[in-house]
Amino acid sequence: MSFFNQLREKASQLSLFDKAEADRKPTRDELFRDEFKLPECETIVDESNAELLIVAVKSDGTSARDQSHDEGPVVYPGKLYLTQHFLVFKDSIDKRSCSLTLNLSTVKKVERIPSKAFIFALSILTSSGTKVLIQFIGIRSKSEEFSQKLKSQLKHNIPNTKKLEPFLRTLYSEFIIRKNEPGVDKSSVKAPEGGLGLLFKFPGDPKKLKDKSKLRLWYDYFRCNGRNLTLSKQKMFQKLIRVGLPNRLRGEMWELTSGAMYLRFQELGTYQRILDSHRDQRSVAIEEIEKDLYRSLPEYSAYQSEDGINRLRRVLTAYSWKNPDLGYCQAMNIVAAALLIFQTEEQAFWTLSILCEKYVPGYYSTTMYGTLLDQKVFEALVEKTMPILWTHISKNDIQLSVVSLPWFLSLFLSSMPLVFAFRIIDIFFLHGPKTLFQVALAILRINGEELLEIDDDGMFISVIKEYFSQLDDSAHPNSPDPKFRQLTKFQELLIVAFKEFSVVTDDMISKERNKHKPAIMKNIENFMKRTQLRNLPRTHHLTQDHLSNIYDRFYESIQSKKMSLGTGKSSMDFETMRQFLSGFCDWILPDDEFKYHDGDFLHRLFRAWDKSGQNELSLTDVVVGLDKLVNRNLMESISNFFGIYDPEGTGEIDREGILQVSEGLLYITKPLQDGKILDQITTNSIESYVADKVLELQTSPDDIVLPSEVNIDKEKFQREQGERYLSAASNFIQRAFEYAQPVEEPMLIDLPSSKDTEKLKANLALDPTHPLTLNVPTFRMVILADESYELLFSKTLADTIHVDRSITVTNKNGVLRDMFDGLIADGRRVASHVRRRMDSTATTSATSVTSGSSRSRTAVVSADEDDDDFDPHADDGDLMDNVELSALGDVPIGGLSDKEAQRGEDLKVLHEQSNYTKDTDQLIEFEH
Template identity: 30%
Template sequence: GLLVGTLDVVLDSSARVAPYRILHQTQDSQVYWAVACGSSRKEITKHWEWLENNLLQTLSIFDNEEDITTFVKGKIHGIIAEENKNEQPQNEEDPGKFKEAELKMRKQFGMPEVEKLVNYYSCSYWKGRVPRQGWLYLTVNHLCFYSFLLGKEVTLVIQWVDVTQLEKNATLLFPECIKVSTRDNELYFSMFLNINETFKLMEQLANIAMRQLLDNESFLQDKSLPKPRRPLKNISALKRDLDARAKNECYRATFRLPKDECLDGHTDCTLWTPFNKMHIPGQMFVSNNYICFASRAEEACHLIIPLREVTIVEKADSSSVLPSPLSISTKSKMTFFFANLKDRDFLVQRISDFLQRTPSKKPCSIDREWKWNVADPCSEEVPELPFSSPLAVSPTSALSHRPVSFCAGQVPTASQGLLKLFRRDSEELSGPKGAKEKMKEESWNIHFFEYGRGMCMYRTSKTRELVQKGIPENLRGELWLLFSGAWNEMVTHPGYYADLVEKSMGRYNLATEEIERDLHRSMPEHPAFQNELGIAALRRVLTAYAFRNPTIGYCQAMNIVTSVLLLYCNEEEAFWLLVALCERMLPDYYNTRVVGALVDQGIFEELTREYLPQLSEKMQDLGVISTISLSWFLTLFLSVMPFESAVVIVDCFFYEGIKFILQVSLAILDANMEKLLQCCDEGEAMTILGRYLDNVVNRQSVSPPIPHLHALLTSGDDPPLEIDIFQLIKTSYEKFSNLKADDIEQMRFKQRLKVIQSLEDTAKKSVVRAVSGDIGFSMEELEELYVVFKAKYLMSCYWGNNRAAAARRDQSLPYLEQYRIDMEQFKELFISLTPWTCGAHTPVLAGRLFRLLDENRDSLINFKEFVTGMSGMYHGDLTEKLKVLYKLHLPPALNPEETESALEATRYFTEDVTTEVSPFVSELDICLHCESQETQEDKGRRNENGPEKEEKGTSPQDYRYYLRMWAKEKESKKETIKDLPKMSQEQFIELCKTLYNMFSEDPVEQELYHAIATVASLLLRIGEVGKKFSNRPTRKSEDCKVMNTQDPVSEEESPTSEQSQNSAVEQQPQADHEDKASVDAQPEKTQQENQTLGDGSGEGQGSPLQLLSDDETKDDMSMSSYSMVSTGSLQCEDIADDTVLVGCEGSSAAARYGSTIDTDWSISFEQILASMLTETALVNYFEKKVNILQKIKDQKKVERQFSSSSDYELSSVSG
């Protein structure tokens, strides 16, 4: 009963998932066996039918009930074993219980097989004040929850891309709970066995979804992950993969390693440090190319040993001082001792394996002026830039054709920093500042002697203290490369930069244009960039990076940062430093939406609230933080502070990371707190901060002072107080040094959710505003349609072909064109949203509409094209809706193959028709029509020739005339019903088929069927009338051919000809009609119908209808001479695709063309419209309003777009 069902769900995730079950139980036994289960009656009925066909008949041969049970069990177990055998190779890593839970998850929530379960947890969902105990399923793309409690079922499905906030908090009402926020709801989950593990996994999955929104990165499982040495209970391969990813990211961030470095393992140990003769406890990390060590105390010691530098790894002899030691020697004659290793033998074997895979590089001799100018035993060999490199021999720009001449002996920029080439002789070098600089260099040389030099240096708190005091100019480039990790990437990719420059030379795109525009704005006050040499170097580095990373390409502010890098490094080194900045140290900063900078801006606001609460409220009101922080963060203060001071900030940034930038920003606000609290507006606050930063000075700089442009423009009369940069840095460490890198990463995740969702909302509003002018939908309807459209695209990314879907989104395009869907996704949306449901025919109609909307023929449509198609069906009058339907049955919407079924159907309906033909028109009618046509053409010729003769004698047209003509051609011509081409007989039959399917299951279905049968029969005869006019041989045959030609001009003329024909026919006396047939019983009604046809068709539309006499119309309505499908006896779904609902004009077509489609038959849109207007049922159907919001709501339930909770009573489940 209910209690058993509830206990099943609470105690076991897989015991009860579906409300329907098939059980096997014999009369004498109290035990039953579950044979099948289903979530719906349809599903369980399908299982029962299979059992009836394959099992029940066989059971009758058994006499013993035990034999029956044994047979049934054996049969079902055999089927299960066969199914598992097929799936075994794919999921062999996942434990059995986990596979079972994944299968139940897919059944319960309707997920496809490609949706992978990561893990599942027992917890409670708080619905109101009542906790619902159930199971939380975390898949790659969704968060799902299921609960069954005393007859009440709760089902939740939330896409990770819809999550706006994840919080773990503890309140009185919700003890230790996780709060999941979307745009519509806030959901609370609690009572976890391990809430930290669950929350961490939820953060990872949400972060993957944000990456997908940001840069189209879909989740791909790492197949190279090694299998566990012992089986892990209830842990899936995906969960292991995600755990490994989290560890890899943390490992790479801690030691600034390349993005492709993967952690193999870590173990506790101690490191012997020769500089203080101590054992420092910590952890050793081993990966494919590096051995790293991090002490438990944050700044005690960090060590990075590249395996390319390792020469010997051996087990040393144990002693009381060094228990279980491991010795690692490097090429630079340094030896590192690790002790207290638990599994030393296994570790040595792993390191030896990695060493064997490490490629050995031949040492290259180099002679760099700034490099290793002191005898250093720890130096690494650096690959020399080959002389044949385009950088070494070509000082000219990759994009500029202006040659640059060098003096004899001058060194190109490829070999050293620009500062050395453009340093002017300064008295500072021989004065007190020069002495101070030499003392700094000496301090660093002593440090190198004690702690080592190069990548294998011991990094301790002493290193940080030296960085805070400023790095000497001669060592700046070297230490930036080491601290940022750029050195590792450069030495492992020799020649990469030179190849990039060579490939990008002479190539142009949007990025190169933007680079060219900004080159002369990059530190224009520095002499190095007042020269073509410096500008050419900057151009090459920025262009090379734009070609390396087209996703980023070029972003403003990159030029400022790169120009500073070039002052202290050569081009290749500056390039790899730029790579480290853009891809690792400042992730997502330099893209089109500067997401990374906005994320860190959010962190800055949060830290301001925490550390400076008084000021935070004031700054929030003024809106200052969002203005200042972008320029501070994007350029690392280089654009807002004097160069000599800002470069010290860059020193500390390369050592500490973003933590230091936030720390200094807080110190700047703190120093100006009193003045900022008294500000009245944003401008005043910006002036205060700007003047403060302008006067941050570096009194120890040996370079000549470079005037700061901002300071020159904003300098006032009173000389402001100067602030020493080293004092500012010291203050920032004293007040805000408790900021932790791990905490900042955690805050980055939280802010990234908020920022990306905010950007998505902005994009949605931009798109909706862009399309709202021409579309009949309201803003609310457009926003809902955009959500559904985007969700369909995203679904194709993770359930379809990832690469194909990702290729559709080009983020350089406007928001309107970024999301595009293909025909299959459009069909799914059309089926769920269209007001014209056609049963099995709906996908066919969807395909035709897609081809109609896809104007550029790229097999993709964007949001504007999508809503244009939807609007045509939902909005507009009867004429507009019929126009859309009409176009769907003409090329390019209608494929030639689709008309073949109409051909076969016509044969079927015309093969038994009698050959009697009653003439629709007399010879007099034809003669009158041809004369009228000739008259109209003569008049047209006279009108055309007249102006030509007049123009010959006039002067040439004014240029304004041609401008007006050009503007007129550029204007988008609004399509009128006269512009629509005529419809052939086979196309018309397809239209009838569509209409018949549309009316199925309508409340007035029979009335609509009768109406469309009447209209279709009438239109077929009208088509025959037009054909007789065009084909009957007369004296004016050449003029009559104009009616049948496919030329657009003749199509436009045809309504006029029809009108003239009608006016001629109307002049005939009534006696002509009475001679042809007997008088109709209801002449007044027929006359009124004819009048309605003429009026509804508009000017010159549908007039051939008036050629029909009253009796002929009556005969047509009785359908005595046509094969019609009885609407009362035939349901829509029983009709095959090739069935046609009305016959074509019977006898003449059959006799003349041998039961084939009549190629001369045609009908115009005006005639169809006029005929439709005669039937009230059809008019009411097409003018009926449909609420698209309700359709969207139903579609979301089906697609599970947002969290949808179903809370309904279930029938008791017998147990």
């Protein structure tokens, strides 16, 4: 679950939402792709100013009349763009007047139009029979350069022309054109496959919806302006969509206006390959899909049959494999079920992909961050456009999101009758997410007067539900004007939405989203953290603060996981676990040393923590594992370590296992061997050494003279500690094989007689003819036989795992310096050693300490560095009870009790001053 190849570098990135990604402005190519719904691979190769004219050519070579323009063909001035697979044009004045997204695979012929010397023009014939005439505006050399690049891209697209014909046979627009060509045998032209509506009927009454009339209008439009991959979108195109798409053509137009058609052509056959490659595989997403299948548009008969359910299952399953970070989320089944009524499985698959990833990102994620964000945006728009209604909603504490959230999440499919919801989706795919806001605002506007009389959530919802049930009724039944009486409530809704609320633009929505996004993301992160920590198993050795730190480090370590976005895997692989542990475990080696000194301990630790057997660790796995590692109960800690090398839980390990355990002990004690960490034994030795130096200067039981400095040979103590742990490892192997039990039925292995063989048999660790096993009780005995290892499992190992270290803590000074500084800083420990020495050697205890000397290299303890006179605590009989040991500089100060801190004596320790006697010495100076 490599969150990253390396841990994120800055504490400011503790927020689990990737702020850098959120604040990044889209590039010009990204904006261009979003505007024209192009696939991700497209970039602008070249661009030019041009004028465009589209001419439809009949089969006899004559031009077809464009009924949308009674005055004849219209020339559109605008901008021409060339990408890797498309030629794109948009009107420079109004994009709605004319835009063309022409797939280069559909170009059959390109000719240069003969003209005057200063004019450069091209004629492009497409597979649909339309001719695109382009006259370039500007410097001729630039126009010729554009033409050369177009020629180059056409050559690169030649291989794609092979799949053009099979693709076109899947489109209904191609079918109705071919079927109605003069002289064509209609029986030989087969209709393409379609959605479930062909088998189970489309929602609504076809006659009332005037499907045939609408289809005729589309037929005329296709004849004159191209179709599917060659379609030019003009004002008539917008009108035909607003009045409602014919059922048989709806699936294709959704696919075209969303851009899913371009993606499907590019990835032809990918849907089936995904299904085939994951056949019979299971996942968490598939289990969730199965729960929701029969709750998908239950009012539609197709989803009461196995045919409809199987189609829905395949589409949702394929998408969960295509986008495993998202997988499957609730409400996705409702949208997919609606698509399948009008589209084939492959069409629905790609349309669902575009919908989830482009149109409403974050709506169908585990956190639903996109929906929650848009609810805040919607509330802000209500406040701006309908302040009176918003004041009423706020005053009565009506939760508007409870009402509106299902509208956005299901694209109105679960709120209003399907036949009307499909009309909204027609416009939604054409104009984008702003459609949802405009319609939602219009619903509140139309019902505003009635809602102002409502003061609770229940009645608010009831009013809206009643309105949705009457959408087919007349909006003005008592009007004397027949036209107004014929206007339905749904038509009125569209008029209000797209006329009155046309001020709601994409830019306005984007600004509101950016305004509310940080707070929404932070709330989601905090909520998810609280929820996950609350659901973790009970830990005996980790506090809530520890769990909070582990949580932050865990998800900070997984680069692909974005908590607030609800995407990415929430489990870590081995490499990520190693990086995760390196943030707070002293025995994790750097990358350059790891491969040489691993000794497979971390691999065994990973497998021991992996309870699922999927080679991935969840947060629960990590917490349970760390809880065992920081256990300070000696016997339990030893048993837990033994269990790492006994994955089957047999309570025994063989000869090889003993050697692997010894390697593991060497691995986790390497910082101790190198002296980077000091254990309690070494700490006590240094403190004893300092105490001895203090007592060496005792000349009188009445006066205690403190040395001005004490030289500590750091390397000596490091070396002694390293030798002690290496000796402990050697003794462990010797004792383990000495006390290991022989296997009851030893294996009989015939070995050739030789001197080397005799040496093997003489060594208990190497003799293959006498198998041995080491059980838990014997392992404990061997560990307890060594003082260093006993201390390791009772204290040192837990001390090397800093679960109390928050993610923002950085070690700037180095481990070695910190360990020595922390040691010297705790004056109470040194004072205790001095006290013990004095109690054992002095014949009488000092009851007071006096001194009249002034500041000197060898000085008495004074209450104030600015005062030569010293007033002791006469009622204190122990010198070191009156002494506070503190550190100077950046060395951490060890705490004394409040009582001790109030006393006037100061014993101060200086580190690494200029009067070092050796480079390897630690210099300690005592002064008043």
